[in-house]
Amino acid sequence: MEIFVTGLGIISSIGNNVEECLQSFENHQSGIGKIKFLKTRNKDLFLVGEVKKDNEELAEMNQIVEDSVSRSILLALSATKEAIRELPSDFSNKFRVGFFSGTTVGGMDKTESFFEKYVEEGSLKNISKIRNHDCGKIADYVCKNLDIKGVVTTLSTACSSSANSIIMGARMIKNGHIDIAIAGGADALTRFTLNGFNTLKILDPNQCKPLDETRIGLNIGEGAAFLVMMSDKVATTLNQNKFCTISGYCNTNDSFHQTALSENGTGPLLAMKGALLKSGLQANEISYINMHGTGTRNNDHAEGNAIIDLFQESCPKLSATKSFTGHTLGASGAIEAVLSVLAIKKQLIFPNFSFSEPMVGLNIHPETKFQRNVNINHVMSNSFGFGGNCSTLIFSKCQ
Amino acid sequence: MSIDIYIQGKGIIAANGCEASLFEPNGLQKLNCVEPNYGDFFDNRTLRRMSRIIKLGATSAFMALKDANITQPDAIIVGTGFGCLEDTSMFLTKMINNKEELLNPTPFIFSTHNSISGILGILLQSNGYNNTFSHRNFAFESSLLDALILLYEEEIKVALVGAVDELTHDSFEILNKLGYYKGKTAGEGASFFILSSKKEEHSIAKLKAVKFYSNYSIDEMKINTTNFLIENGINKVDNLIISSNKENIELADAAMIETLKMQDKTIFFKHFCGEFPSSSGFAFGVACSVIKKERLKNILIYNQYDDGNNHSFILLSAC
Numbered sequence: 001m002e003i004f005v006t007g008l009g010i011i012s013s014i015g016n017n018v019e020e021c022l023q024s025f026e027n028h029q030s031g032i033g034k035i036k037f038l039k040t041r042n043k044d045l046f047l048v049g050e051v052k053k054d055n056e057e058l059a060e061m062n063q064i065v066e067d068s069v070s071r072s073i074l075l076a077l078s079a080t081k082e083a084i085r086e087l088p089s090d091f092s093n094k095f096r097v098g099f100f101s102g103t104t105v106g107g108m109d110k111t112e113s114f115f116e117k118y119v120e121e122g123s124l125k126n127i128s129k130i131r132n133h134d135c136g137k138i139a140d141y142v143c144k145n146l147d148i149k150g151v152v153t154t155l156s157t158a159c160s161s162s163a164n165s166i167i168m169g170a171r172m173i174k175n176g177h178i179d180i181a182i183a184g185g186a187d188a189l190t191r192f193t194l195n196g197f198n199t200l201k202i203l204d205p206n207q208c209k210p211l212d213e214t215r216i217g218l219n220i221g222e223g224a225a226f227l228v229m230m231s232d233k234v235a236t237t238l239n240q241n242k243f244c245t246i247s248g249y250c251n252t253n254d255s256f257h258q259t260a261l262s263e264n265g266t267g268p269l270l271a272m273k274g275a276l277l278k279s280g281l282q283a284n285e286i287s288y289i290n291m292h293g294t295g296t297r298n299n300d301h302a303e304g305n306a307i308i309d310l311f312q313e314s315c316p317k318l319s320a321t322k323s324f325t326g327h328t329l330g331a332s333g334a335i336e337a338v339l340s341v342l343a344i345k346k347q348l349i350f351p352n353f354s355f356s357e358p359m360v361g362l363n364i365h366p367e368t369k370f371q372r373n374v375n376i377n378h379v380m381s382n383s384f385g386f387g388g389n390c391s392t393l394i395f396s397k398c399q
Numbered sequence: 400m401s402i403d404i405y406i407q408g409k410g411i412i413a414a415n416g417c418e419a420s421l422f423e424p425n426g427l428q429k430l431n432c433v434e435p436n437y438g439d440f441f442d443n444r445t446l447r448r449m450s451r452i453i454k455l456g457a458t459s460a461f462m463a464l465k466d467a468n469i470t471q472p473d474a475i476i477v478g479t480g481f482g483c484l485e486d487t488s489m490f491l492t493k494m495i496n497n498k499e500e501l502l503n504p505t506p507f508i509f510s511t512h513n514s515i516s517g518i519l520g521i522l523l524q525s526n527g528y529n530n531t532f533s534h535r536n537f538a539f540e541s542s543l544l545d546a547l548i549l550l551y552e553e554e555i556k557v558a559l560v561g562a563v564d565e566l567t568h569d570s571f572e573i574l575n576k577l578g579y580y581k582g583k584t585a586g587e588g589a590s591f592f593i594l595s596s597k598k599e600e601h602s603i604a605k606l607k608a609v610k611f612y613s614n615y616s617i618d619e620m621k622i623n624t625t626n627f628l629i630e631n632g633i634n635k636v637d638n639l640i641i642s643s644n645k646e647n648i649e650l651a652d653a654a655m656i657e658t659l660k661m662q663d664k665t666i667f668f669k670h671f672c673g674e675f676p677s678s679s680g681f682a683f684g685v686a687c688s689v690i691k692k693e694r695l696k697n698i699l700i701y702n703q704y705d706d707g708n709n710h711s712f713i714l715l716s717a718c
Contacts, residue, residue, distance in 0.1 A: 041499045099613075104511065106533075112491060118569075119495045124576045131577060134481055134676075135512065136535035140705070143614055152613035152709070153541040154534035156482070156512035164530060168545065175548050192491065195499050196507035253475070253520035253529035259508055270526055386508070387517025389529055 002247075003170045005395065006240040007228030009083030009184070010338045011075050012325045013049035013221050016061075017082050022342065025370050030324045030353045032207050032219045039113075040191045046203050049221025049326020050189055051075065064145075068128045070107030071188035073141045075224035075331075080142050083182060083226040086240060089147075095179040095234060097150035100169045101139035102161030102185030104330035107132035109190045138186055151178060156330065158385030159292075160251075161185050162225070163333030163393055167249040169229055179234045184226030184334035193329060194220055200259060208295035210320035211304070211366045213357040218295040221326020225334035227341065244344040247378070248281065248394030250274025259386050260298045265306030267390035268292075268382060272310050275380065275392040285378050286316045286394070288349055290336045292382040293320020293366075294327050303382065304362040316380075319366040323353035333383035333391065340379040340395045348372045404550050405602040405718065408469070408593040410462025410561070411684045412455050413672045414586060417462065419684030430586040430673030431566060435462075441522075449518065452483050456515040456563035457522065459589035464559065467593035467601070473555035474528035475519045476545050478538030478562035480676020481570065482512035488569040515563060528555060536642075536704035537611055538562050539590070539680040540711045544609040550596050561591025562677035579674065582647040586673015590680035592687075603687045604715045607631055607697070611711040617654045620710050624658050627712055637695040640666045640682045642702045651707025659699070679713070686715050 010017065013031025014024035024031065031049045038050065053061070058074035062081070084091070091097065107130075114129040132141065136154045143152050151172070155164045162185025169181030187193075197203050197220060204217035228240075235242050252274060254267025261267065276283060292303055300320075307315060321339055322328075328335055339350055352366040381393045411419045414430035437446055437454050440461045449457065456477065464470065490506040508514070513531035520529050528549060532541035539562035546558035566587035574580060594606060608631050612623055628636070636659055643652040645667040656665050666689070672681040679702040686698045700713040 103533075112494070115491045116495055118573075119492050124572065127573070127576050130573055134535060135533040136480070136538070139534065140613070140709070144708075147614070149612075149614040151611050152534070153532060153537060153544075153611075155531065156533040157516075157529070157531050158511050158513050171548055171552070175551060177548070191494060191499065192487075192507075192510075195494050195502055196490065196504070196510070199502045199504035199507055251528050251530060252526055253517070255520045255524055255526050257521075258514065258517055266526060385513070386511050387513040387529070387531075388520050389513055389517065389531075 001174050001231055002245045003173050003229050004232060004235050004242040005227050005229055005244050005246060005341050006235055006242055007083040007086055008338045008341060009079035010225040010335060011051055011078045012223030012328060012335055013051055014324050025324065025350050028370065030207060032326055038189050040194060042194065046205055047207060047219050048189055049219055051222055068110060068131050070132045071109045072103060072107060072186045073132060073138050075188060076101065076138045076142050076186035077145060079184060079224035079226045080146060080182060083228050091180065092149040097148060098169055098172050098178040098181045099139055099143050099148055099150065099152045100165035100181060100183040102155045102165040102330045102333060103135045103138055103187050104156060104158055104161060105187060105190055105193055106135040107137055108192045109188050112191050157389040158387055159329050160333055160383040160385040160389045160391045161330035163383035163391040164251060166227060166334060166337055166393060167251060167391060170246050170249060173229060173231060179230060181229040182226055183229065185331045186224030187222060187328055187330040189220060189222040202296045204295055207354055208323055209354045210293035210295040210323050211300050211352060211359065211364055212355050213359050215295045215300060219326040221328040223325065223328045223331045223335055225331060225338045227337055242398050243341050244395045244397055246393065247396035248275035248279030250278060251391045254388035254390055256388060261302035261384060263302060265302035267388055268303050268384055269306035269309055271390040271392040272306065275394045279394045281378055283311050284314050286380050287376045288343055288379050289316055289318040290340050290379065290381045291318055291320045292384045293322055295322065301359060304359055304364045308363060315363065317349055317367050319350050319352045321350050336381050337393055340381040343376050343379050344395055344397050347374055347376050349374050402551065402596050404547060404594055404596055404606045405598055406592055406604050406606055406687055407595055407599055407602055408463045408467025409684055409687050410459040410466060410591045412459045413588040413681055415671060419681055419688055427584060429566060429571060430584050432587055450483060450486055450509045452485065452563055452565040453515055453518050455565065455589040457518055460519055460559055460561060460591040463591040463593050469557055469593050471523060472557045472559035474546065474549055474558045475516050475525060476530045476542040476558060476560045477516040478532045478542035478677050479512055480535050480538045480564050482533055483510050483514055484565055484570045485567045486510040488567060536676045536702060537711055539677040540609055540611055540713065543713065546594050547606060547609055550594060557593060557595045559591060560594060562680040563589035564675040564677045583644055583669060583674040586675045586678065588672050588675060588678065588681050590684045598718060602718050604690045605718060607714040607716050609713050613709045615710060617651045617707045621658050631714055633697060636661065636697060636699045638664050638666060638689060638698045640668055640686055640698060640700045642669055643667055644670045651703045655701045683713060690715055690717060
């Protein structure tokens with residue numbers, strides 16, 4: 001059974017919806033910049049990919065009044081609403097629906113604010129702030145708010161979380177458990193992750209340079225993205241436009257280190273190979289790869305090695321869009337899946353924001369210009385994370 | 400979905416030790432796990448790199464592997480409702496006390512929810528499917544469903560699947576204040592299982608179905624329950640396991656007992672393991688013990704949270 005993508009929703013540092021994000025790419029406008037909203041002492045030390053709205057604006061956009069609602073929930077709400085806007089309002093009463101959310105730190109932004117007084121004074125006064133801490137709260141809140149019934153769950157495999165939520169959604173449709181999947185993820189910028197990645201010394205204080213020999217690290221970003229998927233039959237019944245199919249996917253483990261990929265990129269190679277096998281495609285049929293490409297020494301080298309290993313001399317066009325959005329952690333798999341779908345739907349290629357010097361010994365040359373009217377049939381999207389989690393998705397043009 | 404899925408082994412760490420037994424630990428405010436001797440499973444060098452929740456999860460997983468006589472599962476799937484709370488608290492506390500300076504990366508590294516499945520991937524040298532679900536009280540059910548589908552798809556032959564949650568000083572303080580333990584004892588635990596599609600002599604039971612229903616009212620669940628039984632070709636449930644305390648039966652649970660007419664055949668399990676999000680893993684362990692010992696045809700586990708807004712079924716039947 002073929003699974004079709006029929007809806008997209010996104011919010012990131014380069015735009016609050018699909019159109020705005022596309023426009024930023026077209027204008028070659030990176031979303032990486034100085035911290036404006038996150039309350040951190042390290043405000044001036046790092047550049048980040050911050051969504052250009054504060055919590056009050058996001059809450060207003062989504063008609064939310066409770067103060068305890070985390071930024072991740074607000075971001076997820078925005079992206080989900082955009083993704084499902086072409087569906088009839090009662091879709092989850094008429095069809096079996098699944099909602100799959102990926103996140104790494106859930107409602108951590110509110111938790112760290114609660115923890116200040118808790119740590120300093122042992123005070124439990126602001127307890128309601130921590131009510132939405134756990135990862136599952138995002139999906140539960142969004143579904144309750146938008147009146148979505150069905151199978152609701154949350155995946156948390158670090159930076160591949162939302163790639164895995166998309167895989168789970170596709171598989172559940174394929175196996176007849178559900179008719180419609182809404183899958184993606186959300187992560188807000190937090191002090192916890194900013195300081196956490198800083199302890200690992202993998203943050204670039206300036207605009208990151210993924211896939212470049214001079215790269216020194218990543219910029220943390222934030223955002224959310226969700227995709228709507230369904231079978232041909234359901235798409236016809238609901239009169240939905242089919243943007244592309246999800247033709248391949250694979251989840252593997254690098255089984256090497258908790259926070260670093262193996263030199264050769266064993267896990268990434270297996271994930272790409274597995275996804276190709278599932279799609280029935282040959283490596284040379286891939287038109288474009290949206291790489292995981294974080295900008296760290298380790299990731300880009302390992303991923304590059306695995307790509308060269310798989311594609312040999314005929315490396316497809318590729319880029320790392322984290323150079324525009326920042327690394328949105330649990331949301332990145334879904335954000336890049338949305339971009340991959342757009343590459344097919346609109347026949348375009350996304351560039352690297354900043355690239356000058358190829359990595360030594362690796363024949364990896366990312367695209368540096370936004371290109372329209374390109375023949376894009378199959379797009380591969382990679383997402384890797386802590387814990388050795390590696391996932392690859394392949395999207396294909398409708399036949 | 401014509402193939403049968405069998406439960407081949409289990410590994411439990413709970414307040415009662417390493418059995419999902421129904422001995423009542425009495426009068427305590429917190430039910431901490433009675434931990435096994437970890438040295439029986441891992442060498443000291445490995446143990447030094449493990450946080451407590453990772454020790455609980457990894458050891459319970461190794462117990463399940465040993466029980467099923469499996470050395471290399473094709474998939475590793477872990478559920479955790481709250482994730483690695485001790486390391487999360489530790490990093491947050493240091494971050495605040497040190498004013499975001501001079502922080503140690505270790506608690507951050509092990510704060511990620513997938514560190515348990517990640518460590519299992521390394522320990523078992525497994526490059527295969529590896530997933531982590533962190534969806535509140537359905538973290539275990541989600542993992543089980545994922546494993547079930549992988550086996551139906553014949554993508555894998557053997558799955559290691561389970562769930563773990565830890566009770567920490569901070570989590571107790573905070574959850575208690577939030578009313579999470581109202582009428583319940585705080586708990587924690589780890590429970591892992593081996594699933595495969597091949598019937599073995601030691602197979603415990605068949606896993607027939609896992610299904611959840613979010614945002615359905617208690618009333619709507621009546622129809623869902625009837626349909627669920629029909630879908631699975633069941634006329635009558637032999638035993639029902641529900642997530643309430645015996646002394647404090649929640650509305651949704653009472654309604655389910657009523658719908659299935661199981662007044663005399665209901666097992667209440669929460670007071671044996673305490674309240675924690677993935678405690679349905681413990682219930683699954685109880686079901687495995689009971690179905691074999693009492694020679695039942697089937698057992699239904701009904702779990703719900705958010706005052707009967709989210710519901711799940713796990714159906715086991717005899718081999």
